[in-house]
Amino acid sequence: MALPTLRPAVQALQPELVTWRRHIHKYPELGFREEQTAAYISQRLKSWGIPHQTGIAHTGILATITGEQPGPTLALRADMDALPIQEANEVEYRSCLPNTMHACGHDGHTAIAMGTAKLLQQNRQRLKGTIKVIFQPAEEGPGGAKPMLEAGVLKNPDVEGILGLHLWNNRPLGSIGVKSGPSMAFADRFQIEILGRGGHAALPHQTVDAIVVGAQIVSALQTIVSRNVDPMLPAVVTVGRFRAGDAFNVVAPSAEIWGTVRSFHPDVADLIPRRIEEIVAGICKAYGATYDFQFERRYPAVLNDPAMAELVEKSARQVFGPDAMIIPEMTMGGEDVSFFMNEVPGCYFFVGSANSEKGLDYPHHHPRFDFDEAALGIGVELFLRCIENYTGQTLNEMN
Template sequence: MSNTITLDYSIESSAIRAEIAQLQPQLVHWRRRLHQYPELGFQEILTADFIAEKLSDWGIDYQTQVAKTGIVATIHSNHEGKVLAIRADMDALPIQEENQVAYCSKHKGIMHGCGHDGHTAIALGIAHYLAHNRDKWQGTVKIIFQPAEEGPGGAKPMIEAGVLTNPRVDAIIGLHLWNNLPVGTIGVREGALMAAVECFKCTLFGKGGHGAMPHQTVDSVVLGAQIINGLQSIVSRNISPIDSAVVTVGQFHAGTALNVIADTAKMSGTVRYFNPKLEKLIGERIEAIIKGICESHGAKYELDYWQLYPPVINNSRITQLVKSVALEVVETPLGVVPECQTMGGEDMSFFLQEIPGCYFFLGSANEGKGLNYPHHHPRFDFDETVLSLGVEIFARCIEKFADFTI
């Protein structure tokens, strides 16, 4: 692996103003520094220290240790106005990185495999720009550096800690670098952008025995197989075909030997949907199916079901603001993808339940450079030329927000 860091500072969009384009080398440097020292949720101590150091250098007021490791920076312009929040998550994933790059993770078994290092670098970039151009915009901007998006979730604890008050935030925006879209593309839509995330674990209690004498047993593997098949009917027969939903069993464990019928089996899975009205329905149907099949076989069960994140629902007015900016900074309208959705989840949803806001995707893949591995892959990486574009989008949203009616 080479020890030489080759930087690509090329900016493809002419819409990026000079003072932001000039930040590109620093944005890359900050992103790679963060990438080398990734930290898991609520353990982002080095990350928070790095952010605090930069904010202090720029004379920005900030609060540390919000929801353990979070930071909230508050930047006032020289003109009164509304309060807009920008949210950036900063945690990494428990993945061993396989990229052969000079800025590869130095923390074994941990890597920024979802672009949060880029989100944090972009947030630092807009903080730098705002602090050095206080006459060019109005009001106040709160930059929320959030821990633990990948789990168990840092947004809700930050809200409970009061990040949306003192001063009260009027609206919030955030972005996710997105390797499902090419660099320079922006995915933004009103309504549901990302899905609710719910999880379940179930243990089935049958009666074990010899594989040659099944009549003496209650086979937990047969139970599990019937339940898994039964769960697939929830989306196809209990949910309107107009709505989208997913029920996935990702784990199934049972048995110790090929000729022994297992007395217990364990399964776990995830549920995804866009429509908030489905919040209770799917969980109730899952338990009804498990209960019915177990009772018919004389078996018992234990089910643990919980909601991780609600769906990400964008406010129509703030989405119009972001979309208007997107149309300004991309080369053609074809660069704005209005129907970009994913069944992936995000705890940005908790902020959007509290105040109007918009979460959008900023395309970051570049197949020509080999930077198109999917999120959470051990070789995930993205085209860093997108960093200054992210700062430009935030800057324009802030400037337009002053005259924008929610």
């Protein structure tokens, strides 16, 4: 794999990036509980002389690096939260906490943002404009971007553009994923409660079997994408939870079905919940059951601004050279960075982080997820190059 030559300042920073990332990985915290993580970040920002606000949306941080030369205001965003997963890796920095793990790369995102902030602060005499670094809680849920936005992190001074990145084990180290327009999907959630009538398993005629009703619903939901959605428009309907019954000889009186809907086009995002409820209502009526249906519109689709996507691609080609592996990445995964990008032009891009030769290629949200830490320096270099191109300056001679 062809890797870029990083500027000396980033090369020198690499050991610190690894140290920060491993500390955060070792002490993971779930959404809106990132107290130790926030304190760790704040201590370092303070030691570098970077003004910052803490406690935004519970645990979020906003750091502001003000250049000594006039210029635009650009924001960088990194998420800090972990997942409720028991880590299976046997490494020195494995999670110390049961059923809590950084299994999506947020520890790396945080380290990259910290490193970028440190180098910008050290070179603010050459920096044009202002860079706001947003350390956001609860991306995995219930969502920290919206409350940080409501707290005014894009104001005073007003942000003109925003960038974010995601370490990406779906692609090899040395690759970059970026495209204009839709990049990540609407991430919506539904809950269905089926209310039947319980009874003895040997006397089913006296009952309304919620499991049978639920099974019919789960099967029928699979026809929405195949028969109701334009086949040229991507969509996913997934049932992730089906719970019913307590005994082998009792007909279940109720059942719960939970799932997620992913799509890119607003019309599809509106069509699918309507069809879900129509299917649920029809099947329940046919079997004599009733239901409760709840649909939660969670994260909007991530739509990259064309000019900002072009900025990232240009920067990536400068970093990786003529043989740059740039992929027009598009995924059904969701991301609440979309709330920021609905307010100001932005680009959310992917930094390849998998290395199969080292066994660092498990997928995101897997209990053995880990990534090649060489991606940390690449992430800092990409952020710096994007800043240079956005503000029209060069920081190549950084301290």
